[in-house]
Amino acid sequence: MRVRNPKRRLTVYAAVAMTGALALSGCGANEDEGSNNDKSEVEVFSWWTGPGEADGLKAMQADFEKKNPGTKFTNAAIAGGSGTQAKAVLASRLQNNKPPDSFQGHAGAELLDYIKAGQIEPLDDFFKQNNLNSVYPKQLLDQITYKGHIYSVPVNIHRSNVLWYNPEILEDAGVDGPPTSIAEFITALKAVDAETGKVPLSLGAQWTADHLLENVLLGSLGTDAYNALWEPGADWGGAAVTKALNEFAEIMKYTTMEAASTDWQGAAKAVVDDKAAFNIMGDWAYGYFVGAAPNGLGKKLDTDFKYAPAPGTEGTYMWLSDSFTLPKGAPHRGGALAWLKEVSSKEGQDLFNPKKGSIPARTDADKSLYKGYLQYAFERWNSPDIKLAGSFWHGVTANNKWHTDIDTAVGLFLQNKDVGKLQEALVNAAENSGQ
Template identity: 30%
Template sequence: MHVSKRLPSLRKTALALATGLAASLTLSSAQAGDVEVLHWWTSGGEARAANVLKELMEAEGHNWEDFAVAGGGGETAMTVLKSRAMSGNPPSAAQIKGPEIQEWGELGLLGNLDGVAEAQQWETLLPETVAEVMRHDGHYVAVPVNVHRVNWLWANPEVLDDAGVEMPTTLDELFAAAEPLREAGYIPLAHGGQAWQDATIFEDIVLATAGTDYYRRALVDLDPEALGGEPMIEALSTFKRLRTLMDDDMSGRDWNIATSMVIEGDAAMQLMGDWAKGEFTAAGLTAGEDYLCAPAPGTQDAFTFNIDSLAMFRVSDEGEREAQEDLARLVLEPTFQKAFNMAKGSIPARPDLDMSEFDSCAQQSLADFQRTADEGGLMPSMAHGMAVRAAVQGAIFDVVTNYFNDTDMEAEEAARRMVNTAQAAY
């Protein structure tokens, strides 16, 4: 993907900042040693994980100004960030990921973390897949917090046992489990009817039905032949079948509420990234005993990744700059990497850490990350902002969620719309 194309909303931001960049370096309300951090880690497990970093920063003498914006997919947080940037007053650091890091870098608004990177030897510490996302124009502008696996299936073993079904490893097994689960009084698949959640399970289905090579062609490279071809039509048809596994009250439901349905035994399973594990952990549950994890059915050879990262905005105040550098350094130190990721459900951004204290799901995730990286199955998540720019992602979201919720729209029509909207947005 060329990095010169920008979101329409960021084009407006660029125009506003053409005359306001100097103001962005002087109008910040933060004082020496203060660091304002915009993020969307607001659910139980996520908030607990973010607090770890806050405590570490305060132990170093800095003041953490928490700027938490609720919304599991981060869309609301990005809207707030653009508003702040356009007013010439961006936060010190913001949770930005994937291609959007490049967009903010192109606007000349991000700081330089090369000094911290050199001191901590990020070049050897980080997998190249992770490191390349953190760089703009050859310079480090962001620090990775973790690596999430998106293509997970979570399940309540007591519910499965009560219905007499096994943890499904294929889509056929997943659909076959629905009838006995419903007869036993359970919702087969917990889901939140939000566009980003629809897209999350959609990309799982694309991987399961068409494989990694096709996934890359369609959802990363945006190849029109792939987006509108027979594999996409098959994936869309299977995707809509998943509605038969869900309850009628899912519209607007937050992802963590769907996770709680599995925890409480109202639902059997959930397709969601490993941040869901943070909710199980916060509930005091043990992986492999109180809940089960497995790759989304049919995606065992793939690992769709979502890397949370903190990008640093340019500041003029020396104390604030030092606080930013300390923040970047602390994020990659073992103390935070272990504590944060054990609470969040993800795996460390640096693979050299001892994983013996992590649960079995995390240990499997790291092993699968390394294996799929070697085998070519490591895929950036389209649904979570790692594969395409936000304008393209938003266009795909619209098609996916409209199709999923429209009983009359055929898969062929959705595939045609996928091609047209992706090309128009790009």
């Protein structure tokens, strides 16, 4: 697949960010190698328990069981949006040498710690044996490659910078369509607050504020300057970042955060329940909105909700990819490899993604299965003029330490509302990231 310069730029940043990790030898994951090729069972660890994602996993599981009738599938999913709880449990298991057979991880810098610690196997042979190098986009393969080796199997592509909105509330507030800039967004939030009595912008658990932050940074700074933040020596203390953080602080004045137990779903649901005007969330929300009950809400696009790129981000796809790994010492290595075959297969991805609210990582997917918003996402991802920006919160550009330090900084900001302290903390987080 030919990759244009805008798409290649992000992978260069990721490659720079990944320098300094230890090289792992060998190609790994040869399906005929290894002392343990037990296929009697596979324990799959993920955080897919919510509406849409759980349905997608269930569909893939059914296809896996059909193809592997002698293999018991154990769903070890841990609840918690964005994997916050699951990653803590996973870290404990890996430290105690009790890995699952395969675990979910965001493609990109999020996997660096596992690579450095020698906790996951390279998958070059697996990709070659299953002819995957020709069906994944080159820019995605570049992102999951470190020092010539591939370490995960992507199942999808998500877009992080999506504005979901309630058209009736906007009309009542006198807002003429979705805002296209940060300044317009702030004006719209003020109008909703003054004219309707509804929540201008809904948030969920704390991580949804981190998610909002990355969207405001992208919308305020622009694609190139946002991507540059993840390069070594980036200027997090500059005036442009100060301006973006002040805009973030202003936007936060018009938010209502749901209880942590409701996670992102409660915040998204507020939009289609006519309680909130806007919600900035990844496109997994689409699967939740349109999915059938009991897990989905059964809502209709263009009637109950609409979508647009997050303010200021038109023409840019802030992306992330869910992927699966092969842990070293997997108890049922044969089962794990069979699962990775399912994850990487055209059938598996076409079963999973329409329910999850994402598009396939493979380029040969059945386009007819992707309707409504997903058709739009499919076309935008594959557009030759789209720019890419990696989601820091969802693991593309920031390693786990950096990710945690940003979350801590945002958590403190939610308490003290001090932009200066937030920027200082973000500067320190970048300097101490170890990337």
